[in-house]
Amino acid sequence: MLGARCEIVLNPDLKIGWVVLVNTTDFQFNRINDYIAGLVVPQYIEKPVTEPEKYVGTYTLEGGYDSLKIYLKDGRLYSTYLEKVLPDLPLSFSGSNSLKAVGYDGHAMEYQFTTGPGSAIKALTLNQLMWIKQ
Numbered sequence: 001m002l003g004a005r006c007e008i009v010l011n012p013d014l015k016i017g018w019v020v021l022v023n024t025t026d027f028q029f030n031r032i033n034d035y036i037a038g039l040v041v042p043q044y045i046e047k048p049v050t051e052p053e054k055y056v057g058t059y060t061l062e063g064g065y066d067s068l069k070i071y072l073k074d075g076r077l078y079s080t081y082l083e084k085v086l087p088d089l090p091l092s093f094s095g096s097n098s099l100k101a102v103g104y105d106g107h108a109m110e111y112q113f114t115t116g117p118g119s120a121i122k123a124l125t126l127n128q129l130m131w132i133k134q
Contacts, residue, residue, distance in 0.1 A: 011041070056071055062130040
């Protein structure tokens with residue numbers, strides 16, 4: 001319709017969207033959409049845990065057959081997982097709620113953490129096994 005425009009923006013990954021309606025034919029939707037996205041999108045993105053202290057604790061293998069500890073030493077995170085086999089090297093951050101360790105023959109092992117309310121660590125997935133934080 002002459003003199004009116006609209007634009008619909010959807011983000012299926014975050015399951016959010018918005019509609020901008022204007023009563024003009026000359027409007028910069030990009031600017032308003034960037035502004036709205038800057039306000040709305042951060043509210044729906046899971047915030048990564050970057051404080052090492054939040055990872056520290058004992059993690060019990062689902063089913064209760066084994067456990068491992070993640071601890072701080074000299075400001076760096078370490079794990080007791082296969083500590084007699086793997087090199088004694090610190091873990092490093094490798095993404096959102098993810099740590100990386102040096103595994104066999106230099107291959108990386110990924111520690112993927114699951115968070116709950118308030119970004120508290122609930123569980124760890126390591127080598128396709130689920131470890132529950134105690």
